[in-house]
Amino acid sequence: MLTMSSDPRVVGRAFEVWRAALLEKGVRDGALWRLPEQRIVFRNQPDSRSERLGSRTSLGTDSTGSYWAVQINEADTPGDANVTSGIAVDEGGVVFLIRQGRLNSPVAGNSPILEEEFSRLTGLKPTTVLKGDTSGKKREWHIVTRLDVGPDEILDATGRFVDRCSLARLRYAEADGDLPDTAPIGGLGRDEDAGSYTVGAREALEPLEVRRLQGEVWQALTSLLRPTGIAIDKPRHAAGYEVDAVVAAPGGALLVEIKTGNSAADVYGGMGQLQLYPKLLPKLGDHDLVLLLPALPQPALVKAIGECEVRLHTYRLPTTAGGRVEFEKAFLRLCGLN
Structure with missing residues (x-):
């Protein structure tokens, strides 16, 4: 059981831990960073020239950065469930980065991928989050990563979540008949093993x-x-x-x-x-x-x-x-x- 945090110190610190993990291992390449081990790319959104990560971060599996799978955005008001990302804490005080199970379309006017479709397309199951709803709207949340672990564990968990979001977008586009012209690359495979x-x-x-x-x-x-x-x-x-x-x-x-x-x-x-x-x-x-x-x-x-x-x-x-x-x-x- 998780509870959405509205404590500015907890939320601010948690997002900084997550961003620091990205930047520690990220390799700067033009307007984006690459994470070679996790096979994902990310950038500061909307200012791709920034050498820092702000409150909005775009992540994806397309190595050129032309298609973004998901955004992780920090709310202006900590604990605001109307923003798709947040910080939650379990009963033992462990802090988690969470995100709603919905993806907006990159094409203006196209319908978003909503909760039920998100779970079906990604295979991810939502987690119960207290204080994670808004008036009249029940929202579904998914764990991106726990934040009391080292940078490698944070990045691996984040990479898996981004990969699932990319998969959902590709399957959604395929069902709508949008392939192949608008199809993003589905992901980047792991390095080959020798031996x-x-x-x-x-x-x-x-x-x-x-x-x-x-x-x-x-x-x-x-x-x-x-x-x-x-x-x-x-x-x-x-x-x-x-x-x-x-x-x-x-x-x-x-x-x-x-x-x-x-x-x-x-x-x-x-x-x-x-x-x-x-x-x-x-x-x-x-x-x-x-x-x-x-x-x-x-x-x-x-x-x-x-x-x-x-x-x-x-x-x-x-x-x-x-x-x-x-x-x-x-x-x-x-x-x-x-």
């Missing part, structure tokens, strides 16, 4: 260790690009389709599909994904397409790939433990590395 994992023994089969080869390639590329300021991300559609890599190369954005084999099946799969992803995620429509393989396929396939206006590049997996993935120089130049 290995174990397939458990079944019947007469011994446990099998499997290398995460694609993760090794992804992490090797990331380790080269991110230290130089070249962004690499993994956009994903709300339905679960996830791109291998989008590289913000100086010469133009790249949509990269990584395969760990060079067979005909690998080529067919990679080429199909490169053709489909720009349709599922329309903002990728102007990206140059790149198929990244561990070696060149058969000459007929190389020729066909070129005729499809897809750039073909290769990499080499390490042959010994602890070795590094090696990318051909032409591909690294394409990504913006000398």
Whole structure:
């Protein structure tokens, strides 16, 4: 059971803790900040040039900041339930950032996503909040994050809430037939894991260790690009389709599909994904397409790939433990590395 706080000291302090967590880990990038671990972006609203966060903060999963999933706004009057965000305290004195289950449309005149739809589209259940209603109106509140934890926990919880809001907007637009032209990117996938994992023994089969080869390639590329300021991300559609890599190369954005084999099946799969992803995620429509393989396929396939206006590049997996993935120089130049 939570109770909405109207104490200016409690409310002011709580919002400052939340904003401080965002700024501590946020990476400034033009008019917005990025949180690489949580795969969200945010900015001061409405003054995007501000180096500080004020009472209104916009957050989203669209890496360009063109679409915002949700705003977290501090009320001028602490405890005002007419404002969609607030601070609540439980019986033990733990402080929480909460938000109403409603999202206004970014398009003027379009209907908002209200409480019942918000819960259905996000899968989130509201929390009972005393003093969280206004006269004649019962409002539904959701916990964004508790605030008595460290910055990492605050950001992870905030990132999950923002991701759910983005998902709700995408599903709502899809139901209204607004896709694909107005569809925001559904989110950004987590960084790929490398290493290995174990397939458990079944019947007469011994446990099998499997290398995460694609993760090794992804992490090797990331380790080269991110230290130089070249962004690499993994956009994903709300339905679960996830791109291998989008590289913000100086010469133009790249949509990269990584395969760990060079067979005909690998080529067919990679080429199909490169053709489909720009349709599922329309903002990728102007990206140059790149198929990244561990070696060149058969000459007929190389020729066909070129005729499809897809750039073909290769990499080499390490042959010994602890070795590094090696990318051909032409591909690294394409990504913006000398």
